[in-house]
Amino acid sequence: METVYRDYAPKGVQFFYLYKALAHPELHGYVTPVTLEERLMQIKEARRTLGTEIPWVCDTMSNELKHATGDAPNSEYLLDPEGKIVRKRGWSDPDALRKDLEKLVGPVENPTKVSDLNLKVEPPPKHAPTGIVPRVKLPERYLALRIEPQLQKSKEPFYVKPRVEADGNFLRSGKGKLYLGFHLDPLYGVHWNNLVAPVQYEFHPPEGVQISPSKGQGPKVEAEADADPREFLVDADRGNSKEPARIVFRYFACSEKWCKPVTQEYVVRWEVDPDGGAAARRAAGSEGQVRAAEELLKRRPDGQR
Amino acid sequence: MRFSQTAAALLAALSTICVALAQPTQGKSAREALEDRFQAFRLKVGDHFPEVDIHDAEGKRFNTRSLKGKYTVIVNGCLT
Numbered sequence: 001m002e003t004v005y006r007d008y009a010p011k012g013v014q015f016f017y018l019y020k021a022l023a024h025p026e027l028h029g030y031v032t033p034v035t036l037e038e039r040l041m042q043i044k045e046a047r048r049t050l051g052t053e054i055p056w057v058c059d060t061m062s063n064e065l066k067h068a069t070g071d072a073p074n075s076e077y078l079l080d081p082e083g084k085i086v087r088k089r090g091w092s093d094p095d096a097l098r099k100d101l102e103k104l105v106g107p108v109e110n111p112t113k114v115s116d117l118n119l120k121v122e123p124p125p126k127h128a129p130t131g132i133v134p135r136v137k138l139p140e141r142y143l144a145l146r147i148e149p150q151l152q153k154s155k156e157p158f159y160v161k162p163r164v165e166a167d168g169n170f171l172r173s174g175k176g177k178l179y180l181g182f183h184l185d186p187l188y189g190v191h192w193n194n195l196v197a198p199v200q201y202e203f204h205p206p207e208g209v210q211i212s213p214s215k216g217q218g219p220k221v222e223a224e225a226d227a228d229p230r231e232f233l234v235d236a237d238r239g240n241s242k243e244p245a246r247i248v249f250r251y252f253a254c255s256e257k258w259c260k261p262v263t264q265e266y267v268v269r270w271e272v273d274p275d276g277g278a279a280a281r282r283a284a285g286s287e288g289q290v291r292a293a294e295e296l297l298k299r300r301p302d303g304q305r
Numbered sequence: 306m307r308f309s310q311t312a313a314a315l316l317a318a319l320s321t322i323c324v325a326l327a328q329p330t331q332g333k334s335a336r337e338a339l340e341d342r343f344q345a346f347r348l349k350v351g352d353h354f355p356e357v358d359i360h361d362a363e364g365k366r367f368n369t370r371s372l373k374g375k376y377t378v379i380v381n382g383c384l385t
Contacts, residue, residue, distance in 0.1 A: 027385035090343025
């Protein structure tokens with residue numbers, strides 16, 4: 001795409017990458033942003049690590065444009081000057097796009113090749129060792145639940161992002177397992193300081209909802225610092241309740257120079273987040289499990305088709 | 306991941322940016338299945354692109370209707 005941009009931007013064609021919800025949170029440690037400012041930080045990071053020259057624009061935090069244009073993670077639209085769709089592809093195809101532009105705008109002498117690009121690419125950030133705390137292994141694909149950060153209750157950025165996922169049993173019947181993960185956001189440059197208190201969570205479920213254990217804390221870790229997620233599996237039975245639960249979590253956010261205690265809250269809703277993506281390490285599953293997960297994704301928030 | 310491997314992986318991702326989650330259906334590859342679903346979406350060739358208020362990379366709001374006046378390419382992407 002960058003080669004097509006180099007050749008056709010000078011001919012007056014506009015190019016944009018639309019930054020939207022992460023398709024694979026946790027890959028290289030990147031986590032779902034909770035504010036527009038954090039999403040804009042991720043755009044800067046995308047420019048830095050991918051070396052992109054095409055300008056980025058940013059979808060709303062509710063991913064409005066992504067939803068309005070078909071919800072594909074890497075779709076491509078070509079519009080004419082009146083704003084009408086000339087071509088749409090579910091998966092961007094720069095070679096095919098080049099052929100479209102050759103017809104609409106004209107061919108290019110000496111088209112740019114990928115080897116001509118020489119883009120400045122940098123590695124993802126790493127602030128502390130990983131691979132120290134064993135990861136939770138899930139027997140099947142879990143789906144992300146919709147969670148809402150209570151931004152107004154926190155003066156600090158959300159240095160740590162929780163992720164809540166449910167297994168198929170919970171999504172079908174209201175009774176099953178929930179995955180709860182606390183992931184450091186690498187864009188804040190923080191790590192776990194294992195010389196201070198570990199992360200703690202507390203579920204505050206509404207009446208009729210059982211979560212067990214409703215409280216927990218991270219493990220004791222010998223290494224002084226690490227950047228592994230802190231993960232838990234809990235049993236959940238929401239009965240007939242549709243009311244959301246609150247999670248309060250407490251942790252120490254630590255950089256090279258400071259450490260501060262942070263308490264933050266989320267509201268967890270008992271519905272799949274269609275923009276939750278598939279966590280990189282937990283995306284695996286048999287084909288049957290993945291199709292079953294997709295069927296669950298199509299259900300209405302109240303669990304009905 | 307070593308830097309050289311990281312750079313190679315990132316460069317390979319430049320033409321795609323994000324990995325799709327499409328799963329294979331009968332006799333079709335994951336990519337073909339995703340394309341089928343996408344082409345069945347209500348927005349068709351010849352329709353006007355949706356007019357939505359989004360943001361530029363500095364956070365300033367603008368409406369996608371302001372993209373009119375030139376040929377425009379919009380590709381969905383993200384870090385991962």
